Amino acid sequence: MALEIEIARKAFPLASGGERVIFGGISLSVAEGAVVALLGPSGCGKSTLLRIVAGLDHAFAGTVRNDARTIGMAFQEPRLLPWRTIADNLRLAAPALTDAGMREWLAAFELAGHEGDVPGQLSLGLARRAALARAFAVGPDLLLLDEPFASLDRALHRRLRDLLAARIDDEKSTARKITALIATHDIDDALLLADEVIFLGGAPARILGRLPIAAPRGARDEELTNLRRLAARFQVIGAPENAKSEHA
Amino acid sequence: MTRILSLGLFLALWQIGAWSFGPHYLPTPLAVGSTVLAEARTGDLGFNLGATLARVLAGFTLAMVAGSLIGLALGRNEALDRLLDPWLVIVLNTPALVVIMFAYIWGGLNEISALAAITLNKLPSAVVTVREGARALDPGLDEMARVFAFSRWRRWRHVLAPQLAPFFAAAARGGLALVWKIVLVVELLGRPNGVGFKMNEAFQLFDLKLLLAYALPFVALMVLAETFVLRPAEHAASWWRRYGA
Numbered sequence: 001m002a003l004e005i006e007i008a009r010k011a012f013p014l015a016s017g018g019e020r021v022i023f024g025g026i027s028l029s030v031a032e033g034a035v036v037a038l039l040g041p042s043g044c045g046k047s048t049l050l051r052i053v054a055g056l057d058h059a060f061a062g063t064v065r066n067d068a069r070t071i072g073m074a075f076q077e078p079r080l081l082p083w084r085t086i087a088d089n090l091r092l093a094a095p096a097l098t099d100a101g102m103r104e105w106l107a108a109f110e111l112a113g114h115e116g117d118v119p120g121q122l123s124l125g126l127a128r129r130a131a132l133a134r135a136f137a138v139g140p141d142l143l144l145l146d147e148p149f150a151s152l153d154r155a156l157h158r159r160l161r162d163l164l165a166a167r168i169d170d171e172k173s174t175a176r177k178i179t180a181l182i183a184t185h186d187i188d189d190a191l192l193l194a195d196e197v198i199f200l201g202g203a204p205a206r207i208l209g210r211l212p213i214a215a216p217r218g219a220r221d222e223e224l225t226n227l228r229r230l231a232a233r234f235q236v237i238g239a240p241e242n243a244k245s246e247h248a
Numbered sequence: 249m250t251r252i253l254s255l256g257l258f259l260a261l262w263q264i265g266a267w268s269f270g271p272h273y274l275p276t277p278l279a280v281g282s283t284v285l286a287e288a289r290t291g292d293l294g295f296n297l298g299a300t301l302a303r304v305l306a307g308f309t310l311a312m313v314a315g316s317l318i319g320l321a322l323g324r325n326e327a328l329d330r331l332l333d334p335w336l337v338i339v340l341n342t343p344a345l346v347v348i349m350f351a352y353i354w355g356g357l358n359e360i361s362a363l364a365a366i367t368l369n370k371l372p373s374a375v376v377t378v379r380e381g382a383r384a385l386d387p388g389l390d391e392m393a394r395v396f397a398f399s400r401w402r403r404w405r406h407v408l409a410p411q412l413a414p415f416f417a418a419a420a421r422g423g424l425a426l427v428w429k430i431v432l433v434v435e436l437l438g439r440p441n442g443v444g445f446k447m448n449e450a451f452q453l454f455d456l457k458l459l460l461a462y463a464l465p466f467v468a469l470m471v472l473a474e475t476f477v478l479r480p481a482e483h484a485a486s487w488w489r490r491y492g493a
Binding site for chain 1: 388389391394395396398407488489490491
């Protein structure tokens with residue numbers, strides 16, 4: 001499914017009165033089956049964009065054409081039901097999930113053995129994996145991932161990123177077309193996961209540039225330095241000092 | 249173990265008190281015990297205890313159901329809350345006695361007036377507690393349920409009810425203690441049976457043995473309900489918190 005986003009204006013009221021304009025005219029179309037990374041500094045409006053696409057925020061001027069039947073979403077926090085086991089959390093979101101399907105998704109995110117645990121028993125890394133497994137388990141045609149690796153240690157971050165890249169490739173190899181939007185502030189996440197990186201920045205946020213990446217996900221590690229150089233054209237991001245002044 | 253010791257100490261102090269003040273001021277535990285047995289044998293105790301218990305259960309159930317519904321509505325709807333909050337404060341601060349008297353004067357000395365008075369007295373505190381629960385609902389989980397297209401029933405059963413359960417349990421626990429005290433006053437003022445009615449009779453006769461013979465079994469019953477029903481229910485309502493979520 002394709003995605004057409006046209007936001008003329010989106011603003012949040014401020015506690016002090018007045019408002020902060022997040023988007024003052026932004027348009028974006030995502031082709032069916034594309035994996036797109038939204039890359040920008042924290043607070044630039046990536047989450048807001050995902051929430052608008054997910055249909056959670058209607059208070060904006062503009063239109064979003066989104067004919068996804070099933071959305072799988074991973075929020076910045078895991079947002080699992082703390083009073084249900086991991087298996088039940090998956091099953092509640094994906095009622096059609098078979099037992100075999102359940103085992104498959106738990107195994108895919110290395111959660112085997114944790115299906116009977118409640119979220120409070122899990123570390124943050126495990127809880128994030130469970131949230132990702134839930135997003136995939138619903139069999140989405142649109143996948144929305146909001147900072148899927150935030151606040152994880154670096155080793156876990158890398159492993160989870162590799163897991164996610166493998167799952168995206170697996171899904172793409174099937175007949176189903178899964179369109180994905182991944183919001184991240186980490187340039188390597190964007191370069192390693194996406195078919196196209198969209199650079200966001202400024203206040204109100206605008207699209208600073210788009211970088212398509214043709215190389216297969218599995219073979220990008222060696223090319224990362226090259227990709228980073230390409231990305232530097234749009235840059236702001238990746239150079240934290242710039243990003244900060246841009247944000248301020 | 250400590251509880252049993254504590255109860256034993258209480259009985260001992262009571263006995264010492266009875267000895268030093270004399271039976272006109274404080275009957276001995278044994279005398280009260282034999283009055284309880286005598287009243288039980290005539291069937292009076294069971295009948296009046298039953299009548300009071302039925303009123304407690306009916307009033308408690310009505311107040312919990314109505315209070316929960318109103319509390320949920322107020323917690324979810326800010327405009328309604330602003331409109332009705334002053335009323336709530338007024339009812340909350342009206343003495344139970346005033347409500348009971350009005351109920352009897354308007355509705356007559358009958359069972360319906362009694363029940364209305366009991367329910368109205370308990371209602372506002374149930375509303376306030378459940379309203380807190382409705383306000384404290386996690387918007388993040390609500391969004392999750394919307395994105396994953398949870399059905400209405402599924403959202404209620406798995407997302408909302410578990411969040412509200414501790415508040416329902418707290419309202420119930422606080423409610424029972426309040427309701428049974430109010431029921432006694434309601435009975436004392438205008439009912440021909442029940443523990444409150446018997447207490448009034450005992451008071452007229454200055455019969456401390458009879459007073460205690462009705463008070464103690466009823467207190468014991470309420471303590472049992474609290475210990476074996478309501479406290480476990482409250483504990484069960486938030487079992488998952490013990491995993492430090």
